[in-house]
Amino acid sequence: MTHSLVVHVPDTELEPEPLSPAQILSGTPEVTGKVVWESVDGRRLRGVWQITPGIVTDTEEDEMFVVLSGSATIEVEGGPTLTVGPGDLAVLHKGDRTTWTVHETLRKAYAIDLGEGGTPSF
Numbered sequence: 001m002t003h004s005l006v007v008h009v010p011d012t013e014l015e016p017e018p019l020s021p022a023q024i025l026s027g028t029p030e031v032t033g034k035v036v037w038e039s040v041d042g043r044r045l046r047g048v049w050q051i052t053p054g055i056v057t058d059t060e061e062d063e064m065f066v067v068l069s070g071s072a073t074i075e076v077e078g079g080p081t082l083t084v085g086p087g088d089l090a091v092l093h094k095g096d097r098t099t100w101t102v103h104e105t106l107r108k109a110y111a112i113d114l115g116e117g118g119t120p121s122f
Helices: none
Strands: 024-026 031-038 044-051 054-059 063-076 081-084 089-092 097-113
Touching: 044 063
Parallel strands: none
Antiparallel strands: 024 054, 031 044, 044 097, 054 097, 063 081, 063 089, 063 097
């Protein structure tokens, strides 16, 4: 998919992206998402992602995202604790080990960029 496009993020239909049970620390969070654009070489992804309330862990990729709705606290191991809500732009770095405490179902639009050979470009 290399064409220009417009996506109305609040109404974008998302598909299940099951979490590994090992990632879930509390609650029954469910993740859905959709890649809406991918570069020919697969190094750049743009999409929409959503998670319901709960506490989960993750290891991040280089990513910039904007929260459309919901709220969460993201603890970065050895780094800052980020509080995000509607209108916030956040940047996560490849290898960040995070714990997400999702307070209200969170929906975000994201951009993931990988450099040459999978090297982060941020």
